[in-house]
Amino acid sequence: MILLRLAFASLLARRITVGLTIVAIALSVGLILGVEKVRNGARASFANTISNTDLIVGARSGSVQLLLYSVFRIGNATNNITWQTYQDLASRPEVAWIVPISLGDSHRGFRVMGTTADFFDRYKFRSGQSLSFANGDPFSDVFDAVLGADVAAKLGYRLDDDIVVAHGLASFSEHKDKPFRVAGVLEKTGTPVDRTVLVSLEGIEAIHVDWQGGARSGPAISAKAARQMELTPKAVTAAMIGVTSRLKVFTLQRAINEYPEEPLLAILPGVALQELWGIVGIAEIALVGVSALVVATALLGMAAMIFSGLNERRREMAIFRAVGAGPGTIFMMLMLEALLLTCIGIGAGVALLYTGLLIARPYIDAAYGLYLPITGLSAHELTVLGAVLVASVVISILPAARAYRLSVADGMTVQI
Amino acid sequence: MRDVAFSWRGRTPFRIDVAGLTVDSGERIALLGESGSGKSTLLSLISGIMAPDHGSIRVAGTEISALRRSARDRFRAEQIGVIFQQFNLLPFATPMDNLLLPLRFAKARRARLDDPREEALKLTDALGLPNALVLRARASELSVGQQQRVAVARALLGAPALILADEPTSSLDAGTQDRFLDLLFEQANAANATLIMVTHDERLTGQFDRALRLGDVATISREAAA
Numbered sequence: 001m002i003l004l005r006l007a008f009a010s011l012l013a014r015r016i017t018v019g020l021t022i023v024a025i026a027l028s029v030g031l032i033l034g035v036e037k038v039r040n041g042a043r044a045s046f047a048n049t050i051s052n053t054d055l056i057v058g059a060r061s062g063s064v065q066l067l068l069y070s071v072f073r074i075g076n077a078t079n080n081i082t083w084q085t086y087q088d089l090a091s092r093p094e095v096a097w098i099v100p101i102s103l104g105d106s107h108r109g110f111r112v113m114g115t116t117a118d119f120f121d122r123y124k125f126r127s128g129q130s131l132s133f134a135n136g137d138p139f140s141d142v143f144d145a146v147l148g149a150d151v152a153a154k155l156g157y158r159l160d161d162d163i164v165v166a167h168g169l170a171s172f173s174e175h176k177d178k179p180f181r182v183a184g185v186l187e188k189t190g191t192p193v194d195r196t197v198l199v200s201l202e203g204i205e206a207i208h209v210d211w212q213g214g215a216r217s218g219p220a221i222s223a224k225a226a227r228q229m230e231l232t233p234k235a236v237t238a239a240m241i242g243v244t245s246r247l248k249v250f251t252l253q254r255a256i257n258e259y260p261e262e263p264l265l266a267i268l269p270g271v272a273l274q275e276l277w278g279i280v281g282i283a284e285i286a287l288v289g290v291s292a293l294v295v296a297t298a299l300l301g302m303a304a305m306i307f308s309g310l311n312e313r314r315r316e317m318a319i320f321r322a323v324g325a326g327p328g329t330i331f332m333m334l335m336l337e338a339l340l341l342t343c344i345g346i347g348a349g350v351a352l353l354y355t356g357l358l359i360a361r362p363y364i365d366a367a368y369g370l371y372l373p374i375t376g377l378s379a380h381e382l383t384v385l386g387a388v389l390v391a392s393v394v395i396s397i398l399p400a401a402r403a404y405r406l407s408v409a410d411g412m413t414v415q416i
Numbered sequence: 417m418r419d420v421a422f423s424w425r426g427r428t429p430f431r432i433d434v435a436g437l438t439v440d441s442g443e444r445i446a447l448l449g450e451s452g453s454g455k456s457t458l459l460s461l462i463s464g465i466m467a468p469d470h471g472s473i474r475v476a477g478t479e480i481s482a483l484r485r486s487a488r489d490r491f492r493a494e495q496i497g498v499i500f501q502q503f504n505l506l507p508f509a510t511p512m513d514n515l516l517l518p519l520r521f522a523k524a525r526r527a528r529l530d531d532p533r534e535e536a537l538k539l540t541d542a543l544g545l546p547n548a549l550v551l552r553a554r555a556s557e558l559s560v561g562q563q564q565r566v567a568v569a570r571a572l573l574g575a576p577a578l579i580l581a582d583e584p585t586s587s588l589d590a591g592t593q594d595r596f597l598d599l600l601f602e603q604a605n606a607a608n609a610t611l612i613m614v615t616h617d618e619r620l621t622g623q624f625d626r627a628l629r630l631g632d633v634a635t636i637s638r639e640a641a642a
Contacts, residue, residue: 002520006509013508013554315503321465322500323570324493324521326486411465 003329007336010316014309021302022345028298029349029388032291034356036381039284041372046277049191050269052124054249057081057089057256058238060263064279067272070101070238072192073111076169077103080235085262089239092255094248097122100236102204106169110151112197114204114233120146122240125191135159136184142202142227144183150194152185159185163197165207175207178223190371202231241266295388299395302341306334306399310406317407331404338396339389346385350377432457433635434471437628441476441577444601444611446621449630455614458634459580462612463496464488476577493521497571497609499581504567507556511545511566512536514555515573525574532573539569543599561592568600572607579604581613585620597623 011018050071058066059079068074090098099122102114117138120131136159139146147157157163162179180199188194206226210219221229243249249268256266317330357374365371377385432454439445449455460466461473464480467488473481476495480488492498497518505514515536519526529535540550543565555563564584571579581600585593597620604611613624621627 002513002516006506006513006517009508009510009513009554010506013556316506319500319504319506320517321489322463322492322498323518324489326489328486329521411460 003333003336004340007333007340011337011340017305017309018341021298021305021341022348024298024301025295025342025345026348026352028291028295029346029385030352030356032288032295032384032388033349033353033377033381035287035291036384037353037357037372038370039287040378041370042284043277045190045370046280047270047273048126049273050123050125051127052242053122053240053269054243054246055241055253055256055266056238056269056272057241057264057266060265063265063267063272064276066238066265066267067269067276069103070240071269073103073113073196077237079263080237081239081264082235082262083233085259085264086236086239088259088261089241089256092252094243094245094252094255095241096244097242099123099240100201100233101238101240102201102233102235103237104169105165105167105175105204105207107151107163107165107197108155110148110155110195110197111169112145112165112199112204114199114201114236116201119198119240122242123193125189125193129189131189131193132187134185134187136182139183139198139200139203141181141183142200142206142231143178143180143223144200144203145180146184146186146198147182148186148194148196148198149188151197152182157182157185159183165197165199167211177220178207178226188365190365201233201236205231205233296391298345299342299388299392302338302345302392303395303399306338306396307402310399310403313403314406314410317403318410321407321411327404327407330407331400334400334403335393335396338392338400342389342392346388350385430454431637432461433637434458434461434633435635437633439610439612441610442608444604444623444625445613446624446627447612447614447630447633448616448618448621448627449614450616454634454636455582455630458630459498459582459612459614462578463498463580464492490521493518494524495577497573497576497579499564499567499571499579499584501583502560502563502587504570505555505558505563507554509555510553511540511550511555511558514566515540515550515570518570519574522574522576525576528574536569536573539573539603540566542603543569545569560587561596564588564596565599568596568603572603572609575607575609577610579609579611579613581611583615584613585615585617593620 056066056070058070059077059081061078065075069077086098086100089095097118099118100115103111105112120138123131134149136146145163151157159182161182163182164174164176164179166174180203186193206223206229209226209229210221241252243252253266253268256264320330320333354374357372361372361374447455447458457466461468462475464475464483465488467485468481471481472479475491478491478495480491483491505511506517512533516532519529519532526532537547537550541547545562545565549558549562550566555566558566564587567584571581584600585596588596600611601623614630615621
């Protein structure tokens with residue numbers, strides 16, 4: 001007990017260098033735990049982007065590519081699915097519900113997605129959570145639009161505002177003659193829906209009635225006239241499918257993949273998400289690596305601090321030797337010191353993490369749609385802390401061994 | 417000490433030979449010697465910090481020259497109280513923790529005390545140190561004289577057989593030197609401890625039972641350190 005008290009008093013007497021060392025350890029521990037939390041949060045939020053959808057169908061391409069454009073609105077579809085095929089799929093007995101996705105247009109940097117009102121019931125995220133409306137209702141008219149939370153917030157739209165959809169993704173040609181009315185604004189979800197403008201399939205069709213292959217063709221048709229026309233789409237980009245029984249998923253997947261009239265691809269969203277995370281995951285490994293290096297640097301700094309203090313403390317060691325402490329005790333004292341430092345540093349680092357999470361969480365959620373739950377330390381995080389502690393013990397063997405040798409050589413008398 | 421030889425093979429090699437030195441139990445001996453006369457080495461040998469190349473050193477009936485290093489460390493904790501010239505105390509700790517530190521390494525010495533804290537306070541009280549100072553100050557806040565008195569209390573707590581003092585008065589001014597020595601003798605007597613004190617000040621030797629010149633006890637050879 002007295003040795004622990006003395007080690008503590010000794011640290012206290014050197015509070016400035018010791019304090020800085022503890023700050024370094026605390027910051028590095030806070031960083032590595034923070035990276036850990038963000039990593040898990042990102043992974044969870046990633047996996048939570050879409051749920052309760054059994055299959056996603058699109059034109060044949062790669063599964064990751066299909067997932068990227070249909071769910072994350074990144075990249076483009078290579079091809080569309082004809083409306084005939086869509087109808088075929090919808091009428092299959094295994095299909096409980098089907099929601100079409102029609103992409104290609106944009107509004108001021110945000111993607112416009114044509115779909116049916118079913119989307120609001122069928123699209124689920126964060127293990128089964130449904131979309132809900134912050135304002136207004138689903139679209140009911142051809143020229144109604146529903147905005148994701150980010151779209152509304154960033155562009156400052158309110159209900160009944162008019163918005164004009166641009167043709168293509170980064171194009172100057174706009175469908176000016178057929179503006180949409182904001183019918184509803186969705187609550188924040190932390191998914192790509194937040195950055196999407198949702199309109200009806202008929203709306204998408206209506207703005208393109210007088211377009212052909214990316215350019216206006218023929219005489220202009222007014223919005224009013226378009227309403228009167230047949231607005232059944234000729235094609236959709238992709239479709240989300242729910243099956244009647246989970247057992248039918250693979251049967252249906254195979255049937256779609258072997259669909260004779262058109263090359264199609266059906267993917268299981270969960271599997272494709274995993275596959276995609278495998279690609280994105282390399283960045284997270286780099287992050288973990290860097291933060292581990294930061295921890296190592298902090299621990300080396302601690303060892304250097306103890307080392308540099310040894311010479312001034314030879315008198316202390318001589319006193320210990322005189323009162324009967326062996327060199328082994330001196331060794332133990334220095335290890336104890338390092339252990340105390342690391343423990344305090346880890347404690348401060350954990351405190352730092354939770355304070356940081358508490359302060360930064362609303363901001364991160366708002367800015368990146370990344371929801372970080374404040375949970376206790378997971379088994380994995382405790383293992384990380386244990387590893388830090390073990391590393392500190394290993395590193396502090398160096399100065400402790402030096403102190404051991406010094407105290408053997410010096411004995412009770414210090415020649416300085 | 418019989419026929420002791422010790423060679424130091426450091427950067428300044430030397431060899432010390434002690435033909436024979438006997439101190440009776442309870443005796444108070446002054447060892448007179450200038451610095452560099454081998455006094456530190458002699459004290460290190462007696463206290464078991466260093467082991468002689470050959471020869472025998474017996475302290476309080478134990479052949480410490482035959483003990484292994486860890487056993488010598490334990491023996492020193494149990495049987496020997498050491499007082500340095502200065503820097504006796506861990507500066508960051510309270511005097512009380514400094515006092516109790518040797519007991520951490522000396523089971524028997526601790527066992528002799530019913531309540532070590534109480535006994536320590538009794539000692540420091542007798543040495544004229546206020547309780548509040550002993551319990552609450554940090555050792556670095558004490559004057560040199562006060563630090564030396566705490567060192568005496570530490571050397572005596574739990575009644576070790578032998579007190580080794582290495583010029584304990586040299587950092588004190590003349591007035592406090594006498595007062596300090598009186599206290600040291602008084603407490604050593606009360607504990608019935610043997611006292612060996614190294615000094616270079618011949619004026620002090622009058623109060624000891626015996627005064628020996630280090631040159632008569634030990635032979636130092638600087639070149640022949642092979």
